[in-house]
Amino acid sequence: MTTLAPAVSAIAPEGNTRPIAVRCRQVTKNYGSGNSTVRALRGVDLDVFEGEMLMMVGPSGCGKTTLISVVAGVLDRDAGECSVFGKDFSALSGSERTRFRGQTIGFVFQSFNLIPTLTIAENVSVPLLLNGVGRSAALKKAKDMLAVVGLGDRVNEAPNRLSGGQQQRVAISRALVHDPKLIVCDEPTSALDHETGGRVMELLRSVAMSGNRSLIVVTHDNRIFNFADRIAHMDDGIVDKVVGSAKDLYGPNMAAK
Amino acid sequence: MFLIALKMLFNDKAKFFGIVMGVTLASLVITQQGSIFTGIMTRTFGTITDMSYPDIWVMDRKVQFIDDIKPLADTALFEVRGIEGVASAVPLYKGMIRARMDNGTFQNCNLYGLDDASLIGGPGVMVEGRLEDLRRAESVIVDLEGATSRLAKPGPTPDASRVPLKVGDTLELNDHRAVVVGISKGSRTFQSQPNIYTTYSRAVTFAPRERKLLSFIFVKAKPGEDIYELCERITKRTGLAAYTGDQFKMLTVNYFLKYTGIPINFGIAVSLGFLVGTLITGFMFYSFTIDNLKYLGTLKAMGVGDGKLMAMIMLQALTVGFIGFGLGVGIASFFGTSMKETQLAFRLTWQLVFAAGGAVVIICMLAAMLSVRKVIALEPAIVFKG
Ligand SMILES: Nc1ncnc2c1ncn2[C@@H]1O[C@H](COP(=O)(O)OP(=O)(O)O)[C@@H](O)[C@H]1O
Ligand SMILES: [Mg+2]
Numbered sequence: 001m002t003t004l005a006p007a008v009s010a011i012a013p014e015g016n017t018r019p020i021a022v023r024c025r026q027v028t029k030n031y032g033s034g035n036s037t038v039r040a041l042r043g044v045d046l047d048v049f050e051g052e053m054l055m056m057v058g059p060s061g062c063g064k065t066t067l068i069s070v071v072a073g074v075l076d077r078d079a080g081e082c083s084v085f086g087k088d089f090s091a092l093s094g095s096e097r098t099r100f101r102g103q104t105i106g107f108v109f110q111s112f113n114l115i116p117t118l119t120i121a122e123n124v125s126v127p128l129l130l131n132g133v134g135r136s137a138a139l140k141k142a143k144d145m146l147a148v149v150g151l152g153d154r155v156n157e158a159p160n161r162l163s164g165g166q167q168q169r170v171a172i173s174r175a176l177v178h179d180p181k182l183i184v185c186d187e188p189t190s191a192l193d194h195e196t197g198g199r200v201m202e203l204l205r206s207v208a209m210s211g212n213r214s215l216i217v218v219t220h221d222n223r224i225f226n227f228a229d230r231i232a233h234m235d236d237g238i239v240d241k242v243v244g245s246a247k248d249l250y251g252p253n254m255a256a257k
Numbered sequence: 258m259f260l261i262a263l264k265m266l267f268n269d270k271a272k273f274f275g276i277v278m279g280v281t282l283a284s285l286v287i288t289q290q291g292s293i294f295t296g297i298m299t300r301t302f303g304t305i306t307d308m309s310y311p312d313i314w315v316m317d318r319k320v321q322f323i324d325d326i327k328p329l330a331d332t333a334l335f336e337v338r339g340i341e342g343v344a345s346a347v348p349l350y351k352g353m354i355r356a357r358m359d360n361g362t363f364q365n366c367n368l369y370g371l372d373d374a375s376l377i378g379g380p381g382v383m384v385e386g387r388l389e390d391l392r393r394a395e396s397v398i399v400d401l402e403g404a405t406s407r408l409a410k411p412g413p414t415p416d417a418s419r420v421p422l423k424v425g426d427t428l429e430l431n432d433h434r435a436v437v438v439g440i441s442k443g444s445r446t447f448q449s450q451p452n453i454y455t456t457y458s459r460a461v462t463f464a465p466r467e468r469k470l471l472s473f474i475f476v477k478a479k480p481g482e483d484i485y486e487l488c489e490r491i492t493k494r495t496g497l498a499a500y501t502g503d504q505f506k507m508l509t510v511n512y513f514l515k516y517t518g519i520p521i522n523f524g525i526a527v528s529l530g531f532l533v534g535t536l537i538t539g540f541m542f543y544s545f546t547i548d549n550l551k552y553l554g555t556l557k558a559m560g561v562g563d564g565k566l567m568a569m570i571m572l573q574a575l576t577v578g579f580i581g582f583g584l585g586v587g588i589a590s591f592f593g594t595s596m597k598e599t600q601l602a603f604r605l606t607w608q609l610v611f612a613a614g615g616a617v618v619i620i621c622m623l624a625a626m627l628s629v630r631k632v633i634a635l636e637p638a639i640v641f642k643g
Contacts, residue, residue, distance in 0.1 A: 064642045074558050074640070102560020109641060111557040117268030118261065129258055129534055130560045176561075187639045 010049045010232065010242040021214040022071055022180055023050035028081035029066055040066040043080065044235035048182075051212040053205065053227065057220055058234035059250070064218045067234070069186045071216065073101050085181060087193045102130045106175030108185035108204075114165045120170045121146060121155040127178040145173040149203060165196035169203060176208055183208055183236035189224055203228045222250070258561065262569035265549065266576060272545055273577070279541035280581020280617060281588065283534030285611040288589040288605060290530035294523045294602035301513045307381045309351075309385075310474035314483050314505045315346070315491055317497045322512040323505070324448065326351055328469035329497065336495050337474050343491075347372035350460040351472040353464025354453070357429035364453045366403065368430070370460025370470075379441075379452055385424050396413055396538035397428065397438040403451020419521040422642040430463045455510050531616065538581070538617060539624035542574055546628030551634045553639055554640040563633050570629050574621035582617045588609055 011142045012020060024027040029041040040063045040130035056064050069075035070082060082088065084104065087098055106127070107113075114123045124142035129135065143155045143180045151162075159167055170189060175183050185204070189197030201224045208215055217228070225231060231249055243249045266275055289572055299306075304323050305314075315337055317327035350370030353362045371378045373393070375580040379388045384401050391398060399408060408428070409419035422428075428435045430453070431559065442452065455463065461470050476499070478487050484501055491499040499510060546553070557566055586605075593603040631639075 032523040048417070065638075095564075098560050107555070107558055107640075109555070111642075113551060113640060115261075115265060115555070117265045117553045122261070122264070126261065126556065127559055128350070129261070135260070205472065233498075239366075 008045070012044050012049070012241045013118075017246045018049040019087060019212065021050045022046070022216070023083050024067075024071065027067070027082050028078045029063075029070060029071060032079055033147060037105040040239055041070070041077070044234075044237070044239050044244075046232060048214050048216060048240050050214055051209070052229040053209060053215040053217060055225060055228035055231045056179050056216060056218045056234060057222075057225070059229055060109060060220065063237045064234055065186055067247065068218055070199050071106070073097055074106050087150050102127065103178070104180050104182055106178070106180040106183040108168070108171050108175045108183065108188045110158070110187035110190055112164075112171045112191070114167055114170055114174075116159055118207070120151065120159055120162065123159065124174045124177050125169060127174060127180075142173070142177055146170065147178045149173050150192055155225050162193045163196075163250060164192050165200060166191060172200070172208065181213055183215045185192065185215065187219055187221075188217060189219065189221050194223055197221060197224060203233075225249075258569060259572055262572050263371060265552070266573045270299055271402065274400065276501065276541045276545050276577045277581045277584065279359040279537045280621070281584040283538040283620075284582045284585025284613055284617050285588050286528075286530040286534040286585050287594060287616060289603075290363075290612060291609045292529050292593055292605040293459040295606055295609060297519065297523060297640070298510050298513065299604050300445050302350070302509045305502055305506050305509065308378045308475070308502075310377050311502065312478045313476035313488055313491065313499050313501060315474035315476055315495070315497050320357070320498060320508040324351075326472050328467065329471040329474070330469055333495060333497060334471060334474055337491060337497075337610075340487075340491055340494055342479050342487045343528075344477045344479045345375075346456060346474050346476045347375055347377045348457050348471050349378045349473040349475060350457050350464065350470055352460075352464050353450075354410065354430050354463055354465075355455070356451075357393075357432075358408070364407050364451065364606045366408075366430075366453045367448065368460055368463060369452065369454045370457040370464075371454060372475075373456045373458050376456070380452070381443040382441060384440040384442050388439070389437035391454065393438060393458075395434055395436045396438040397430070398441050398454040399428075401440050401442045401443075401501055403453070404437075404440050405424050405448070406451075418537060420463035425577070431465060433463050434634065435463070436537060453601045478612055511632045535616060535620040538578075539620045539627075542621050542624040543628045544579065545573075546570060546625060547631070549633055550628075550639055553629075555635060558640050566632055569628055570625045570632075571622060574625040577620060577622040578618040582614050585586075585617075599635045
């Protein structure tokens with residue numbers, strides 16, 4: 001199928017014993033209909049293991065955001081199979097899906113998406129409130145989480161008082177505070193400069209990668225590739241190769257950068 | 258999460274004040290226009306309001322509103338007096354008369370002739386003189402509005418302001434001399450002609466010669482009498498129409514609604530105010546939600562269900578709706594109170610407040626629902642794009 005022999009298969013090999021967090025088989029997704037149909041996903045096969053950080057790379061428009069939206073249950077797929085920790089979103093009712101997403105998945109967005117009219121502690125407390133934690137307990141836990149990412153002294157400030165890197169740290173706290181088993185990050189560093197982006201990735205690796213939590217990080221920022229356990233490369237709606245490191249993807253010159 | 262919803266609303270001060278002002282403006286326009294409309298409609302029956310004395314108004318069956326005079330035979334009065342349950346029945350003459358002004362021009366006036374003995378049906382409030390002064394020869398009472406405007410006399414020099422008619426002045430009513438013995442004040446009516454009051458017998462002599470002159474009969478019921486039954490009895494026995502004051506007001510209002518263009522013109526203004534107001538409100542709230550779409554979408558992605566998301570937005574809508582509406586109605590009634598002494602017809606009724614409030618709240622919710630559709634059909638692009 002591809003001339004470049006992938007170092008690691010997109011799907012777990014026969015006889016694999018590593019627990020699988022996300023499993024996709026022949027996932028398709030079209031936008032629109034008729035002549036204007038966009039075939040965003042054209043049969044994605046992918047496994048994400050528990051406890052790994054999988055980076056998703058590929059040219060703009062190849063379907064990365066669409067894929068993680070399907071994986072996170074934000075978007076319905078058209079066909080194929082997709083399950084997260086053994087649960088298939090399309091088999092769940094609307095409210096079950098909402099609850100499952102609220103418990104299991106944490107989100108980190110490119111533009112942080114912190115609610116500007118809430119303090120950063122309030123922002124971080126939202127997933128806890130959604131999971132039934134009382135207001136004061138949620139705020140307390142949110143502040144503890146913010147202390148972990150080094151923002152313990154700014155808990156009552158509005159998000160826009162913080163720098164981009166600090167805001168993304170708040171967003172990471174929000175994604176982690178309710179201890180979800182899967183974190184999806186869409187371009188978490190592309191709104192940040194190189195150094196700040198690097199620090200955010202370090203934080204993600206050190207704080208988020210605990211237990212057997214899995215991270216899917218969509219990025220086209222090749223400077224952060226070396227944080228990944230595996231890198232899935234997408235092109236034109238499919239995952240065409242999964243490699244162990246950036247070197248395997250672009251050759252030694254690129255990775256050396 | 259509801260606290261979060263309110264914080265999202267209140268903490269964005271600029272937008273919050275913007276929406277509240279939009280809603281306030283809308284409520285103001287709706288209630289103010291509506292009040293003026295109601296005020297105008299109230300004026301159509303101002304005369305009935307002022308004549309609070311009678312329990313029942315008796316008149317020709319063909320009468321459609323207060324100024325629609327279809328005179329009755331004098332014998333009708335005696336017939337009505339003979340009906341059981343009637344404590345008293347007095348006549349009222351109501352007609353038009355021409356007053357000759359000092360400068361030789363004529364002014365049409367409303368002439369009221371009150372029962373000589375009781376003077377029932379007289380003006381609401383006396384500003385000068387007493388109602389009883391009507392018992393003096395040639396006496397009339399003129400309303401303040403007429404005395405200071407249409408019946409005012411030209412000033413001593415051409416550019417001097419006009420001199421109001423005052424007690425002691427004389428008028429020429431249909432070639433009869435009349436002396437002003439009092440100035441009165443009553444509810445505004447739909448008509449701009451001056452009101453002149455005198456006794457029934459004198460009114461009949463002032464009035465143009467006609468076969469029948471009795472306009473209305475005022476009936477006071479005996480204590481404990483059922484007014485509606487008495488109305489029926491009067492109609493059955495005399496063949497005349499008998500209405501309570503409220504019924505006669507409704508009859509009058511309905512006539513104006515049905516047959517004159519005034520309510521239609523006002524109706525258009527009111528509807529326009531309503532439309533503009535609701536559009537402003539709807540638009541403001543819609544754009545507020547659209548501005549927040551990314552955050553609402555983020556909340557949804559993080560696990561806020563659609564129902565809760567709708568409830569949060571509804572709460573925001575109701576909150577701005579009520580605050581803005583309260584301010585709007587407050588300003589409208591302040592406006593109404595401060596305009597009380599002017600020409601303006603303004604009547605803010607609780608029905609109007611309810612209608613306007615309901616409309617504002619409904620429109621906020623509609624706008625909310627319209628905008629929430631986008632959140633419900635969450636496009637990943639909304640939350641994931643930069
Ligand atoms: N809501 C949408 N409607 C129509 N086309 C869309 C929509 N969202 C994404 N697309 C298209 O689907 C393709 C994949 O988009 P996306 O998943 O955002 O790519 P990536 O994240 O890799 O840049 C692109 O061609 C994009 O234009
Ligand atoms: Mg994308």
